Amino acid sequence: MNFPKWKKILIACVCAFGVIFSLSNILPQSVLSKFPDWWPKQKVCLGLDLRGGAHLLLEVDLESVKNDYLNQTLDAARAALRKEAIPYTADFPKSITKDKTEVAFDLKDMSKVGRAKAVLSSIDPEIIVDIIGNHVTMRPTENAIQRRKFDAVSRSIEIVRKRVDETGTREANIQKQGDDRILLQIPGLQDSSHVKQLLGRTAKMTFRLVDESAPEITDKKGAVPPIGSVYLESIENGKYIAVKKQILVGGETLISAGLGHDEYNRPEVTFQFNRVGAKKIGDATKENVGKRFAIVLDNEIISAPVIKTPITGGHGCITGEFSVERAKDLALLMRAGALPAPLTVIEEKTVGPDLGLDSIRSGIFATILSGLFVLVFMLMWYSSFGMIANIAVLVNLLLLIAGLSCLQATLTLPGIAGIALTMGMAVDANVLINERIKEYVRKGEKWIKAVEIGYGLSLPAIIDTNLNTIIGMACLYQFGTGPVKGFAVTTILGTMISFFTSTTLTRYIVSVCMRRKYPITIPM
Secondary structure: OOOOHHHHHHHHHHHHHHHHHHHHHHOOHHHHOOOOOOOOOOOOEEOHHHHOEEEEEEEEOHHHHHHHHHHHHHHHHHHHHHHOOOOEOOOHHHOEOOOOOOEEEEEOOHHHHHHHHHHHHOOOOOEEEEEEOOEEEEEEOHHHHHHHHHHHHHHHHHHHHHHHHHOOOOOOEEEEEOOOEEEEEEEOOOOOHHHHHHHOOOOOEEEEEEOOOOOOEOOOOOOOOOOOEEEEEEOOOOOEEEEEOOOOEEHHHEEEEEEEEOOOOOEEEEEEEOHHHHHHHHHHHHHOOOOEEEEEEOOEEEEOOEOOOOOOOOEEEEOOOOOHHHHHHHHHHHHHOOOOOOEEEEEEEEEOOHHHHHHHHHHHHHHHHHHHHHHHHHHHHHHHHHHHHHHHHHHHHHHHHHHHHHHOOEEOHHHHHHHHHHHHHHOHHHHHHHHHHHHHHHOOOOHHHHHHHHHHHHHHHHHHHHHHHHHHHHHHHHHOOOHHHHHHHHHHHHHHHHHHHHHHHHHHHHHHHHHOOOOOOOOO
């Protein structure tokens, strides 16, 4: 029952933390506004079922994932055959079959069929290469396609999360539904147009050379670009500019992007490449000084400046007629990364807060009622020790609210149920301890000895109980979705806090009472 000074200070600091960080959720805003700026004002975030907000169901275009895989195979095959000087048919760029399952083309030189098969087979071990006569087919395996589709959905979820988080919304619920759909719920958001605009862009950025042999045109209908080039629209002047299909540097090598200003204080987007990207863009600009370099985002030319000097160090910027908001959005998209496939909003609705208000009232009423029952029972059954346990329960509640506020956790209706459950579970350990104390008092032990033994012998059972609860809730969090995770978070946090309050805080209060000779009793 002896507590060193450092442990007393630690207990006091933990309790003070609970009071300070929970006040922002308890006090009205008019009172909080009078507090100093350094006072923590984080609040528990309410979920969609309690607060209302935007509900979006997105669909990942998995067909484009397969098409991209075939196009990559096509480009790799063309580059490999050119390197080995193996001639092929002129309609090679149109060689993806109509059912989009394979790449097919013809070789012109039958004497090089064996060499062609060896070269094409080395491109990708998951591509099956068949050559009958001079006709070549390259077909991806079904496992390769399915894996790429699965990866595309997983990457899309992460990129959607990054883009939504970058807007300042931290409590969004994002989860996978089915094989190709993503559920996005943003509590408190009533107008989802800006979020939809950000999510609708694939943000695929590439750096290519401008084809100077082709003139700029205002209408690309009927216009035929040079072989190996394609006409893309420039957002700077609205004209169509021919750019090389070959990608010199890809946007996947970017490591940062942000809002900047040029010497005339006009908004621009600054960016930095990683080591690989820095080397690629450095080599590309060294070899093409004096030529135009197109920066392409989502098949639109953002800027096409002349390369005046080689870009070394991996740093660059995109300038143009940008507003501050557009420059911020562009930097956001570049930071978050490119979506592997286009997203389509197939369901959109706004959930009103009316149901949420009813749920909050019902949940708070149930929590208060259950808490009162627990407090009254402990007080009647264990007298003074029950009062001490009740103090621990109230501190447990304050610490739980403070912890949820600091974590910026999203509280849903099941989360409120988790709080109610935690309050009931918080006295479990005290019941074990108090019964142990009663047992040894009956055996004739002195009070201080009975208390010492009661806390000591109860500790292993308390650890086992709490550990099993945490393991079960961890499984719910790992394999559950949405509100189930909220229930798991509040229960895990509440269980950890109750271990502190029941085994340390109550023990300290009992020791203080005994040292000051306050009368504390426990009914036999």
